[in-house]
Amino acid sequence: MPSKNKTIVNVEPGKQELYIIREFDAPRDLLFRAHTDPNLYVKWIGPHGYEMILREFEPVNGGKWSFIHKDSQGNEFGFHGCFHEISLEQLTQTFEFEGYPGHVSLETATLEELPGNRTRVTIHSVYQSVADRDGMVQSGMEKGVREGYERLDDILTGMK
Amino acid sequence: MRRDVFQAIADPNRRAILALLAQQRLTLNGVAENFRISRPAVSRHIKILKECGLVVVIPQGRERFVEARFDKLQEVTRWVEQYRQLWEEKFNRLDALLEQMKKEN
Numbered sequence: 155m156p157s158k159n160k161t162i163v164n165v166e167p168g169k170q171e172l173y174i175i176r177e178f179d180a181p182r183d184l185l186f187r188a189h190t191d192p193n194l195y196v197k198w199i200g201p202h203g204y205e206m207i208l209r210e211f212e213p214v215n216g217g218k219w220s221f222i223h224k225d226s227q228g229n230e231f232g233f234h235g236c237f238h239e240i241s242l243e244q245l246t247q248t249f250e251f252e253g254y255p256g257h258v259s260l261e262t263a264t265l266e267e268l269p270g271n272r273t274r275v276t277i278h279s280v281y282q283s284v285a286d287r288d289g290m291v292q293s294g295m296e297k298g299v300r301e302g303y304e305r306l307d308d309i310l311t312g313m314k
Numbered sequence: 315m316r317r318d319v320f321q322a323i324a325d326p327n328r329r330a331i332l333a334l335l336a337q338q339r340l341t342l343n344g345v346a347e348n349f350r351i352s353r354p355a356v357s358r359h360i361k362i363l364k365e366c367g368l369v370v371v372i373p374q375g376r377e378r379f380v381e382a383r384f385d386k387l388q389e390v391t392r393w394v395e396q397y398r399q400l401w402e403e404k405f406n407r408l409d410a411l412l413e414q415m416k417k418e419n
Contacts, residue, residue, distance in 0.1 A: 161405055163398040167323040167390075176405050180412035184419075188411055198407040201400060288320040291397045 165291055170284045172291065174277040181271045186242050189213070189263065196221075204231075213240050219247065249279070257286050319389045322366035327351060328359045332368060335382035342371075342378055 164173040178185060188194045190213040200206030200223055209220040209232075220234035232252035239246040245263040250256075259281045266274040281287040323329055327349065334340065334348055346356040360380055363369040367386045372379045 159405075159409075161398055161402040163394055163401065165394050165397075167320070167329065168325065174401050176401070178405075178409065178412060180416060184412050184415050187415065188408055194411060194415075197411050198404055200404075202403055284320075284324050288324075292320070292393050 165287075168284060170282070170287050171278065171280045172287060174279075175274065177268065177272060177274045179272055182242060182265050182267050182273045185265050185273045185275060189245055189265075190240065210234075213237055213245075215239055254289075257282060257289075259286070259290070317362075317365045319366055319368065319386055320393075322363055322368045323387075323390070325359065325362075327355075328363055331356070331359055331363065332382055335369060335380060336384070339372075339379045339381040342380060345380055 159177045159179070162173075162175040164175070188198065192208050192211040195211070196206045196208055199221075204223040204225055207222040207224060209222065210218045211221075212218050214237060217237040217240070218234070219237060220232070223231045223233075225231075233250065234252065235248035235250055235258070237245070237247045243265060245265070247261050248258050249261050250258045259279050261280075262278045264274075264276045264278070266276065268274055279287075279290075281290065323332070330349070331345060334345065342357065342360065343353075345360065346353045349356055360369060360371070364371060368383055370381050370383055372381060
């Protein structure tokens with residue numbers, strides 16, 4: 155069922171950062187657990203149609219994380235980074251796609267308590283360059299998603 | 315060099331040129347009159363906008379008019395919307411997980 159809570163993505167032209175904002179009808183400690191318990195995390199973070207394999211997951215200050223998204227053809231897409239700060243209010247980590255090594259982004263997820271046992275999550279990602287950020291937005295992060303849209307583009311072009 | 319819509323709107327001067335051209339088509343000089351940057355600099359920006367498909371230059375008599383083509387800008391909206399949907403999917407799964415966690419608590 156689609157949620158009444160809207161996902162807002164703020165991508166201003168010419169900047170090397172972006173924001174993702176979403177509210178949840180759940181208290182903050184549950185959001186925190188869904189972000190830091192590996193068994194819970196794998197249930198939602200992977201893109202649709204991919205197997206999510208956690209290689210490392212140490213959600214403590216200075217801990218490492220690393221996972222693979224595997225598609226149905228067996229193609230693997232690796233990602234890794236470090237956790238810098240893990241607290242109930244804020245999770246700070248670095249993020250690197252192994253298909254594009256050396257391009258690291260800094261991601262801060264702020265978990266904000268709202269009235270009525272609700273929580274607002276704000277993800278702020280800062281990239282090394284405007285091109286890196288735009289590349290991330292354009293790729294939709296996953297090759298599969300991109301291919302899906304390329305197919306859609308072909309269909310739309312064919313309709314013109 | 316990269317030639318896409320993202321590149322076109324990455325520069326504040328190019329965004330200002332597009333905003334100006336949204337109201338009316340102008341000659342190269344007409345565009346340059348509105349900016350403090352030099353005429354060759356304006357020409358360079360227009361060249362990039364042209365290569366990115368956001369403006370066309372139409373010769374008319376002795377003048378060359380610059381016209382905006384905004385349909386290309388929809389490319390950016392589409393990419394951002396696709397990225398947003400990727401996150402929305404994840405968050406909808408997270409909603410379901412949170413509901414389950416609430417029941418177990």
